[in-house]
Every structure is written in structure tokens, then in C-alpha cells.
Amino acid sequence: MAIASRDFRSLRLDGISRAFGHLNALHDVSLTVQRGEFIALLGPSGCGKSTALNCLAGLLPLTGGAIWLDEKRIDTLGPEDRGFGMVFQNYALFPHMSVRRNVGFGLTTHRVPKAEITRRVDEALALVRLTAQAEKLPGQLSGGQQQRVAIARAIVVEPPLVLMDEPLSNLDAKLRLEMRAEIRRIHQLLGCSTIYVTHDQDEALSLADRIVVLRDGSVRQIGTPEELYARPAHADVAEFMGYRNLVPTTAMPAGEGVRVRIGGAEFLAEPMERIDGRAVAAIRPEDLSPAPDGAIELTVEAAEYRGRDFYGFGRTADGTELFFRAEHRVGAGEMLRLSPAAGRVLAYAG
Amino acid sequence: MPADPTREGPPTAPAGTGAPRAVPPNVPSPLAGTGAPRGTPPNAPSPLAGEGRGEGAPHANPVPGTARTPPAAQPPPARGGGASLRYAPSMRTRLRNRGLDGVTLLVIPGVLFVVALFVYPFLYGLLLSFEPKEGGWLANYVTFFSDPFLYDTIGKTLLIAIPATLLNVVLSIPVAMRVRLMRHQKLLTTILVIPITLGTVLVAEGLLTYLGPRGWVNRVLLEFGLAEHPIRLVHNYWGVMLSLIISGFPFTFLLTLSYVTGIDPALENAGAMLGARARERFFRIILPLLVPGLAITLALSFVQAFSVFPSAVLLGAPAGPTRVISIAAYTAAFEQYDYSMASAIAMIMAAVQVLIVVALLGARTLVFRGPASSGKG
Numbered sequence: 001m002a003i004a005s006r007d008f009r010s011l012r013l014d015g016i017s018r019a020f021g022h023l024n025a026l027h028d029v030s031l032t033v034q035r036g037e038f039i040a041l042l043g044p045s046g047c048g049k050s051t052a053l054n055c056l057a058g059l060l061p062l063t064g065g066a067i068w069l070d071e072k073r074i075d076t077l078g079p080e081d082r083g084f085g086m087v088f089q090n091y092a093l094f095p096h097m098s099v100r101r102n103v104g105f106g107l108t109t110h111r112v113p114k115a116e117i118t119r120r121v122d123e124a125l126a127l128v129r130l131t132a133q134a135e136k137l138p139g140q141l142s143g144g145q146q147q148r149v150a151i152a153r154a155i156v157v158e159p160p161l162v163l164m165d166e167p168l169s170n171l172d173a174k175l176r177l178e179m180r181a182e183i184r185r186i187h188q189l190l191g192c193s194t195i196y197v198t199h200d201q202d203e204a205l206s207l208a209d210r211i212v213v214l215r216d217g218s219v220r221q222i223g224t225p226e227e228l229y230a231r232p233a234h235a236d237v238a239e240f241m242g243y244r245n246l247v248p249t250t251a252m253p254a255g256e257g258v259r260v261r262i263g264g265a266e267f268l269a270e271p272m273e274r275i276d277g278r279a280v281a282a283i284r285p286e287d288l289s290p291a292p293d294g295a296i297e298l299t300v301e302a303a304e305y306r307g308r309d310f311y312g313f314g315r316t317a318d319g320t321e322l323f324f325r326a327e328h329r330v331g332a333g334e335m336l337r338l339s340p341a342a343g344r345v346l347a348y349a350g
Numbered sequence: 351m352p353a354d355p356t357r358e359g360p361p362t363a364p365a366g367t368g369a370p371r372a373v374p375p376n377v378p379s380p381l382a383g384t385g386a387p388r389g390t391p392p393n394a395p396s397p398l399a400g401e402g403r404g405e406g407a408p409h410a411n412p413v414p415g416t417a418r419t420p421p422a423a424q425p426p427p428a429r430g431g432g433a434s435l436r437y438a439p440s441m442r443t444r445l446r447n448r449g450l451d452g453v454t455l456l457v458i459p460g461v462l463f464v465v466a467l468f469v470y471p472f473l474y475g476l477l478l479s480f481e482p483k484e485g486g487w488l489a490n491y492v493t494f495f496s497d498p499f500l501y502d503t504i505g506k507t508l509l510i511a512i513p514a515t516l517l518n519v520v521l522s523i524p525v526a527m528r529v530r531l532m533r534h535q536k537l538l539t540t541i542l543v544i545p546i547t548l549g550t551v552l553v554a555e556g557l558l559t560y561l562g563p564r565g566w567v568n569r570v571l572l573e574f575g576l577a578e579h580p581i582r583l584v585h586n587y588w589g590v591m592l593s594l595i596i597s598g599f600p601f602t603f604l605l606t607l608s609y610v611t612g613i614d615p616a617l618e619n620a621g622a623m624l625g626a627r628a629r630e631r632f633f634r635i636i637l638p639l640l641v642p643g644l645a646i647t648l649a650l651s652f653v654q655a656f657s658v659f660p661s662a663v664l665l666g667a668p669a670g671p672t673r674v675i676s677i678a679a680y681t682a683a684f685e686q687y688d689y690s691m692a693s694a695i696a697m698i699m700a701a702v703q704v705l706i707v708v709a710l711l712g713a714r715t716l717v718f719r720g721p722a723s724s725g726k727g
Contacts, residue, residue: 079622086623092616096718106624
């Protein structure tokens with residue numbers, strides 16, 4: 001493969017921080033990225049994920065910590081000298097240059113010979129399937145095509161690391177799925193290390209080798225998509241990973257687990273952190289479904305159709321609000337008995 | 351079923367409010383023009399309202415319960431009457447699709463203003479210039495172009511206006527690039543705008559004493575032995591030039607600043623990520639995107655500098671190197687009382703300005719003129 005990432009073993013973020021005045025946008029973030037890894041920085045807006053990416057890119061200076069590429073300290077270098085590729089949220093294509101010149105821009109600044117530029121740009125355009133659009137201006141392309149140009153422009157210089165800042169958030173739902181597959185395909189083909197910022201947990205789960213969950217500028221959890229999906233370390237991570245039902249309760253030790261109360265019924269839950277008395281029981285709507293012998297009795301308040309199934313919202317007799325999934329149509333005002341899937345109730349310190 | 355909130359106006363309102371009207375299927379919202387939002391009050395007799403039903407446009411399929419039958423309901427079209435008739439858009443709809451509606455009338459005061467204060471005086475001057483005191487109808491123009499004392503003023507004015515304009519624009523680019531990144535941008539912008547509000551006469555008076563032979567500048571130079579004799583900075587070419595820069599720069603700067611800030615900062619970041627240093631980023635990304643705006647800035651600054659008059663009189667040598675074309679026009683009008691000749695000179699002045707502005711804007715079409723940002727924002 002002609003386009004291959006430059007060699008390095010690991011990229012190390014060593015306690016990096018970034019403050020804006022008194023505001024700590026990023027606080028003591030440490031992370032080691034192995035070569036070829038796909039890392040997703042996931043978090044709600046304002047959590048510092050874009051700040052982290054801009055610090056890595058060199059567009060924002062750090063106010064603390066260091067960044068190492070193997071044994072070389074790079075946080076003191078400007079963005080021009082780090083040689084990372086970056087895909088911007090709004091694509092940031094040069095509007096006055098053709099697709100070909102956009103993609104070749106990074107090669108011309110590195111004084112690559114003309115013939116080689118033509119060859120490598122052709123390769124990159126073939127990779128993102130835009131050979132036919134090479135002579136067009138960015139304004140003549142669709143959003144998805146522009147994003148593919150931005151990706152080609154970032155990878156054609158064979159960077160050790162590609163940074164992506166919410167690259168799919170400007171696309172419509174269908175295109176987003178297509179581009180997600182495209183990004184995965186290119187990553188598998190080139191094996192370039194990638195750091196991908198997103199607020200969309202589905203994107204992070206489907207693309208990343210490891211996910212870093214950020215909140216208020218600090219790392220809350222680092223893990224594989226499976227770990228994050230099944231065993232979020234904290235209640236706020238759980239909430240972000242789709243555990244919409246977070247019920248305050250008391251926890252009684254019971255063997256290896258704890259007993260929690262949800263809507264007046266007791267269940268065995270798996271504790272995710274140390275719990276003393278007060279706790280929060282967490283369960284996904286998908287793991288809470290109507291069953292004839294369900295222990296939770298609830299009145300449906302609203303339900304919406306999602307194609308294969310229904311997602312409902314209701315209230316139990318003691319006022320607990322719960323989200324659930326149903327196979328069949330449920331209507332507002334209906335009484336239902338719900339039962340959580342075995343082993344899918346988690347407990348956090350309350 | 352509750353009333354549709356998008357339909358406004360009382361049920362008995364005349365055409366232009368609630369009545370559903372036949373609208374071609376490609377119009378985005380069939381309700382877009384029926385209510386008040388286009389600036390026509392619901393009950394006001396809109397100048398175009400009559401067309402709405404006057405053409406006998408039938409109703410679109412009324413939704414039971416929401417449709418309000420207008421007072422003068424029209425019979426449904428005959429069956430088999432042809433789809434083209436059924437969906438023929440009303441005159442009002444057609445006008446609106448071309449951007450003409452009641453709001454269009456708001457341009458009338460502006461048009462009157464332009465006609466009264468620009469078109470009429472211009473045409474009057476043009477005709478006057480062809481009615482010379484003596485000689486044929488072109489006599490004024492013949493006189494102008496055969497008398498070096500007169501036609502030299504074109505060259506002299508260009509010699510002042512072109513360097514002053516270029517200097518202003520070239521200076522304003524780096525300043526604007528820097529100010530764009532500043533946090534106290536408003537303060538600096540305010541300081542720079544003050545010379546505009548002061549007016550050229552005040553600036554000229556100030557410069558006269560400041561740069562004069564007994565002014566601060568020359569006293570400092572003499573005191574420190576940097577000059578043996580006072581340097582002549584006023585009553586010559588340089589005095590006018592300095593004044594044009596001081597009064598013209600803020601204007602040029604403000605225009606340039608708006609064009610510079612219009613360029614998406616992400617583009618420069620993208621350039622930096624691709625290895626381009628500041629110089630390369632400026633010349634390959636910023637400047638090409640700035641050129642169309644700079645052409646306009648150049649044109650406007652040039653017109654301002656070309657019509658220089660007060661500073662050329664006060665700070666220049668109005669009999670010699672700074673006898674600009676506006677001085678020639680002034681002399682003709684108010685010293686020789688030859689309004690016809692003065693009009694001719696003004697017409698020649700206008701022609702030179704138009705020629706240069708057209709050339710500048712023409713050159714603009716040779717470069718990229720799209721938006722200075724990217725993406726589908």
C-alpha cells in the first residue's frame with residue numbers, strides 16, 4: 001500500500017491541561033495511543049473533547065502537561081511541525097481550489113515533486129472514490145463528497161495521526177451511516193492512528209477500538225466499546241451510554257451484588273463502584289420490557305413507534321419514571337407489568 | 351379539531367388572510383403568503399391583493415374543519431376542465447415568486463431620493479456641459495484637452511490618488527489580519543474611526559500646524575540635529591498624500607477588516623495542519639479569498655482619493671503639483687463663473703473614475719468569487 005502511516009510506536013498525553021482564564025476546559029488528561037489505534041473522544045458538548053483535539057493538533061497551546069510522540073516531545077511544536085492530519089467539522093476545504101489542489105495542498109507545502117504529488121493525489125482520490133470530481137470546486141460537491149475530500153486531504157500526507165473533529169455532524173442521517181462505514185473502511189485499509197471526537201455514542205461504539213469518555217474536562221472512563229456499553233464505571237457515563245433509567249434507591253449487600261428497589265420491586269444489581277447505603281440503579285430502556293409476571297407495575301404515559309418496536313415512558317405507583325421497550329403497541333393510560341433483563345441492572349453510588 | 355394556528359386573521363377577513371388559495375404544487379408552503387408575515391397587515395388593502403382571487407383561481411382541496419369559506423366563494427371548477435387551469439398560479443403568486451410583493455413598494459422612497467439627488471443633477475450637469483459659453487457643443491471638452499493647464503490635472507490627481515489608495519489598502523491588510531485576532535477589537539476600531547468623523551478640513555488644519563516649519567515635527571528634528579533646515583512637509587505633494595492616508599486609512603481598514611473576518615478561521619487552521627507556515631497560508635489561502643473584497647475596497651478608496659479637494663487646497667500647492675481636477679472644476683465654476691466648463695470637468699472626472707472602477711471590478715471576475723468559507727454551514 002503506497003499510502004501508509006509514518007512509523008511510530010505510541011503517542012502519549014501526559015497530564016495535559018488547558019485553562020481559559022479561570023475555566024479549566026481540560027484537566028489532567030492522560031492517555032496512550034498505540035500505533036494504528038482508533039480512539040474516540042466521547043462526551044456531551046462542552047466537555048472539553050474539541051479542546052483536547054485542538055491541543056493535540058497544536059492549534060491551542062497547553063497550559064499544563066506534555067505530549068510525547070515516542071521519545072519526542074511535540075507539544076512545544078506548532079501545528080505545521082507536528083505533521084498530523086485533521087478533518088474539520090465544517091470540512092474547511094479551500095473554496096478557491098479544485099478538489100485536486102485541495103488534496104495536494106499538504107504535499108506542496110512539504111515540497112514533494114510534482115509527478116509524485118499527481119500520483120499520490122490520484123491514489124487518495126481513488127481511495128475516497130472521488131476521481132471523477134478531481135477538477136471541481138468544493139462548492140460544487142455535496143456535503144458527503146466534501147467530507148471525503150477533507151479525509152483525502154488529511155491522509156494523503158501520510159500523517160502519524162489523523163484527528164477528526166465531529167466529521168459527520170453536518171451530514172444527514174443516511175449519509176452519516178454511509179460515511180461512518182467509509183471512515184471505518186479507510187482506517188482498516190491504511191491502519192492510520194485516529195483520534196475521533198464525537199458526541200454521538202453510536203458513532204463512538206461502532207468506530208472506535210477504545211473510547212475515552214470526557215466530562216467537564218476530565219477523563220471519566222477509558223475502555224473498549226464493549227466495556228463502556230455493558231459496564232459504565234460511573235452513573236454519568238452510564239447516563240451518556242444510554243442508561244436512561246437512573247433510579248435513586250437504597251442498596252443492601254446480597255452476595256456478590258446488591259439488592260435495589262425499582263418502582264416498588266426488589267432486584268439484584270451489579271455494583272459498578274463502592275456503594276454505602278444510598279445508590280442509583282441503572283437500566284437501559286432496551287433491557288426493560290413488558291412481561292406477564294413482571295414485578296414493576298406502571299401506567300404508560302407516552303409511547304413512540306421506532307420501526308421494529310415501541311419505546312414507552314410511564315410512571316409507577318410510587319412516582320418513579322421509567323423508560324422501556326415494548327414489542328407490541330402500547331397506548332397511553334395502559335397498565336403494564338415490566339421486567340428487567342437478567343443481570344442488566346447496574347448499581348452506582350448515589 | 352382546533353383551528354390551524356398557522357392560519358391567521360378572523361374568519362371573515364377578506365382575501366389575503368384565511369382563504370386557502372390555489373397554489374402550484376411546487377410552492378414550498380401553501381400558507382406562506384396568505385397571512386401577515388410578508389409585511390402586509392391582514393386587513394390592509396394590499397396593492398396586489400386584488401389579483402389573488404380576481405383571476406378566478408379555484409381553491410385548493412380544502413381540509414374539512416380548517417377551511418374557511420371566503421365571503422365570495424367561487425364555484426368549483428368544472429369537472430374535466432383541465433389540470434392546467436386548476437393549478438394555474440394567480441398573478442399575485444407569480445409576482446411573489448419573482449420577489450415582488452407589497453414590501454417591494456418600500457424601495458420607492460429610495461428611488462425618489464436617488465433620482466432627485468443623483469440622477470437629475472447628473473443629467474443636468476451632463477447637458478450643461480454641452481452648452482458652452484462660446485463655440486460648438488463640444489467646445490468645453492476641446493478646451494480641456496488642448497490646454498495642458500487643464501488636462502494635466504488628470505495626471506496630477508492620479509499621481510496622488512493611486513499611490514495613496516494602494517498604500518492605504520496595502521497597510522490595512524496586515525493591520526486587519528492582526529486586529530481580527532484581538533480581544534479589544536472594538537476599542538481599536540473606535541480609535542481608528544475617529545479620523546473619519548473629524549472630517550478632512552480639521553485633519554488638514556491639524557497637520558498644517560503639526561508638520562509646518564514651526565511645528566513639532568520640525569522642531570524635534572532641528573533640536574536633535576537630524577535636519578539643518580526645517581523639512582517642507584506641507585504645501586506640497588507630501589502634505590496632501592499624508593492627509594489622504596490619515597483620512598482614508600480608517601475607511602479602507604474598516605472595509606478590509608470586514609472582508610478579512612469573513613474568511614473562515616478554520617481554513618487557516620487547515621493550512622497550518624497541512625504544513626503551511628504563516629507566509630504560505632497568507633499568500634495561498636487568505637489573499638486569494640481576499641482579492642474580490644480588496645478590488646471593491648480599492649475602487650471605493652480610489653474614488654474618495656480622486657475627488658480630493660480640501661486637503662489639496664489647504665495642505666498642498668494648489669497652483670502647482672497638487673492642482674487636482676476638483677480644483678480645476680472649482681476655479682471654472684466659482685472664479686470664472688463658467689458653470690458649463692465646470693460641468694464638463696466634472697464629467698471628465700466622473701469618466702476617469704468610472705474607467706478605473708470598471709477596470710478594477712472587471713479584474714475581479716478573473717479570480718475566485720465564491721464564498722470565503724466552506725462546507726454547508
